[in-house]
Amino acid sequence: MDFFEAQRQARSRARMLVPGFVLCLFGVIAALYGIAILVRPFFDQHRPGPLFRWWDPETGLAVAVPVVALIVGGAIWRIASLRGGGAVVAARLGARPVPASTENEAERRFLNIVEEMALAAGIPVPEAWVMGEEKGINAFAAGRDAHQAVVVVTRGALDHLDRDELQAVVGHEFSHIVNGDIILNHRLMGLVFGLVVISLTGRGVIRIAEHIRGAGGWTLAAFALGGIIWVVGSIGxxxxxLLQCSVSRQRELLADAASIQFTRNPEAMARALKKVGGTWRQGMLLSLRAMEARHVFFMPSDLTGLKTHPDLKKRIRALEPNWNGEFIKVHLHAERPLLVRGGSQPPEVEADLDADGLAARWRKAPSLQTPREARLVLLAVAGGGNDPRVAPVTEALGALEESSRLAVIEGTVLPLKSLPKRELVQLVEAARVRFAEGNLSWELLLAQQLVERRIAMHAGMMSPPQTVHRGLETLYREAALILTALDSASGDGMALGAVVPEYFQHTGVPFEAAPAADLTPDGVAGALRAFWGATPMVKSQLMRLCRLAVESDGQIGDRELGVMRAVAAATGLPLPPSMLAR
Known part of the structure; x- marks a missing residue:
């Protein structure tokens, strides 16, 4: 699966949403204009001329201006409100994050599956969330990119799917992340909200009327006004x-197939779909906000109106051609409560940490157990601080090979997002003081990129960078410095020869190696910072050049891998598959 090509195609499809939205906007205006033409004679009987004027600029303007203002304004507002990434979408739909230290067996199984699928897909581990009040079997992935993605499942999915079936459903959602479908879905949610905002306004007026009962004629008038607005908004x-359905339903069939590529278990996906069909809900959700996001779910969140997903039986037969048509019956009333013993906050790390035990555990799996442990790792990398528990963590990191140490540092991001915001802000500020001192190590380079690009942004301490570089030709010096640093890290001088032709193709200038004095972690950090404001395509071009440089000699050293991890953190792109096993 070519991640970069899939991302390019997804962004191309996302751009096509705008013309589709404009057509839908014109459709709403045309429908409301037609209604206005039909009803105006009853309110303006003294107007000279024919009873019905099918072309009436005055009426058209009176309809178009408020409709465009409401719909476009609503879409822009919703898109802006979703800039926080997948966590914003998940929280809006009533989900909650699963703490890394959860003792609930079903939630622990879900966390393990998410980590396994991230490794199989070659992307950063997304946050795991649960819709604890939803008894139906459903799931979705959301986010602006792979680094801001979340994977969400319902309580019903955790209760009624076995491990293989849940893994198949999660793999389906991971394919949407890898293929860039979440970019399309994220933008579509904003546009859909704009189209339904008139209907939502009508609902709001009706709710206000319910609260002012007893006001006589005003209450009746409010109900009537709300009802009219709601009916008119139904056109939107x-x-x-229609716009949601225009996003090809074929994507769901492809995601089912991609899940099988990850899990190698088509039977599990088929069983999961049969269980969905065996419930009376069939994936339906209670959340009223699910309407604007119905296209993101594993199964339709409601069964009304136009279909946004392929027929369930069609999806099953695509996996199991000889299926007999029988579903697996599931009784939703038998679910088990999802309780996290010890509260929702993870426990503190014990003060007497054992360095040997930490090193042994990290060699087996670099994932961190709690946000507190991740905090200590980042403090240890950044220079220690005053916490006495940092010393054994520093010793444990020193006992690891460089590749394992880098993996542990990279693993701090997800658990750190569970820290209280005040504590997270203090941690970022302490790390920034260390980074500002200069003399970065290669490990600090990775930590810096993770802190600035992922943790600080999550804490609200950094706004998404403005796009200022739309071609690699404006970043040719920075790209040359990063590539020269990779060549220096390889030590064989072969890396640059493999990238020179493609570098010239993208930049239009001959490749010129950066001076040796600039080939430091601080120099590379400055070059990577420039790429924060580049378009996704420019970032993809840099990652491809770096991959060519690293793979040119058939060997990947620890220093090369460290630089590549920093590039991945800065660009928001996953490591190439050839480097995942390191």
């Missing part, structure tokens, strides 16, 4: 559903 709802 229709076009919103």
């Amino acid at each position: 709802v229709f076009f919103a559903r």
Whole structure:
């Protein structure tokens, strides 16, 4: 699966949403204009001329201006409100994050599956969330990119799917992340909200009327006004559903197939779909906000209106051609409560940490157990601080090979996001003081990119960078410095020869190696910072050049891998598959 090509195609499809949205907007205006033309004679009987004027600029303007203002304004507002990434979408739909230290067996199984699928897909481990009030079997992935992605499952999915079936469903959602479908879905949610905002306004007026009962004629008038607005807004709802359906249903069939590539278990996916069909809900959700996001779910979140997903039986037969048509019956009333013993906050790390025990555990698996442990790792990398528990963590990191040490540092991001915001802000500020001192090590380079690009942004301490570089030709010096650093890390001088032709193709200038004095972690950090404001395509071009440089000699050294991890953190792109086993 070519990640970069899939991402390019997804962004191309996302750009096509705008013309589709404009067509839907014109459709809403045309429908409301037609209604206005039909009803105006009853309110303006003294107007001279024919009873019905099918072309009436005055009426058209009176309809178009408020409709465009409401719909476009609503879409822009919703898209801006979702800039925080997948966590914002998940929270809006009533989900909660699963703490890394959860003692609930079903949630622990879910966390393990997410980590396994991230390794299989070659992307950073996304946050795991649960819709604890939803009894139906469903799931979705959301986010603006792989680094801001979340994977969400319902309580019903945790309760009624076995491990293989849940892994198949999670693998389906991971394919949406890898293929860039979440980019499309994220943008579509904003546009759909704009189209349904008139209907939502009508609902809001009706709710206000319910709260002012007893006001006589005002209450009746409010109910009537809300009902009219809601009915008129239903036209926008229709076009919103049409726009959601225009996002090819074929994507769901492809995601089912991609899940099988990850899990190698087509039977599990088929069983999961049969269990969905065996429930009376069939994936339906209670959340009223699910309507604007119905296209992101594993199964339709409601069964009304136009279909956004392929027929369930069609999906099963694509996996199991000889299926007899029988579903697996599931009784949703038998679910087990999802309780996290000890509260939702993870426990503190014990003060008497054992360095040998930590090193042994990290050699087996670099994942960190709690946010507190991740905090100590970052403090240890950044210089220690005053916490006495940092010393054994520093010793444990020193006992690891460089590749394992880098993996542990990279593993701090996900658990750190569970820290209280105040504590996270203090940690970022302490790390920034250390970074500002200069003289970065290669490990600090990776830590710096992770802190600035992922942790600080999550804490609200950094806004998404503005896009200022739309071609690699404006970053040719920075790209040359990063590539020269990779060549220096390889030690064989073969890396540059493999990238020179493609570098010239993208930049239009001959390759010129950076001076040796600039080939330091601080120099590379400055070059990577420039790429924060590059377009996704430019970042993909840099990652491809780096991959060519590293793979040119058939060997991947620890120093090369460290630089590549920093490049991945800065660009928000996954490591190439050839480096995942390191």
